């Protein structure tokens with residue numbers, strides 16, 4: 001199982017990335033789990049410009065392919081203005097609609113206080129629902145009090161461990177690609193229709 005961590009933080013020494021790495025390290029303790037980390041800001045992916053996902057090249061192509069190839073995910077973003085960062089959203093704008101279909105995703109967010117904890121439910125989870133992913137019901141939210149000089153509070157470490165276990169357990173129970181009815185096909189730009197092979201499959 002390839003578990004990909006995706007961090008939407010633009011900060012050096014990101015707390016969000018620290019939580020994601022904690023989940024990756026916990027998951028890697030389990031047999032057959034390989035982990036990798038994608039930090040979207042340093043990935044080299046460009047801003048989505050409206051072309052179909054298959055038309056991107058270079059680093060952006062590599063990033064899209066890396067996400068598509070993974071079997072499961074732990075994704076996280078700092079709260080910016082009560083939601084995920086623009087760079088986090090940009091990655092999802094680049095992906096084909098079916099990139100995450102039927103795959104398991106764990107959700108993480110960090111913020112300056114508890115104030116935006118529920119953005120996990122009304123911002124991050126609906127974004128993943130668009131992709132017909134299975135999101136783990138429980139989430140990890142870290143605010144200032146959950147980070148210590150040397151690391152994380154025990155409670156936060158335990159939350160990351162629990163999220164890792166559930167991502168792996170659920171992933172073993174589902175079949176990537178099997179996610180019920182397809183999302184309606186969306187033409188990104190009327191002057192750039194997707195290849196005929198992808199029309200009606202929700203590929204854009």
Ligand SMILES: Cc1cc2nc3c(=O)[nH]c(=O)nc-3n(C[C@H](O)[C@H](O)[C@H](O)COP(=O)(O)O)c2cc1C
Nearest residue numbers: 009011014015016078079080081082110111112113
């Ligand atoms: C532009 C900006 C907007 C922010 N907006 C919020 C916010 O709406 N709610 C919140 O709790 N924290 C907010 N914060 C604080 C960050 O979410 C918090 O410091 C976070 O843990 C940073 O994560 P990072 O270290 O992974 O970058 C904001 C920070 C910045 C720079």
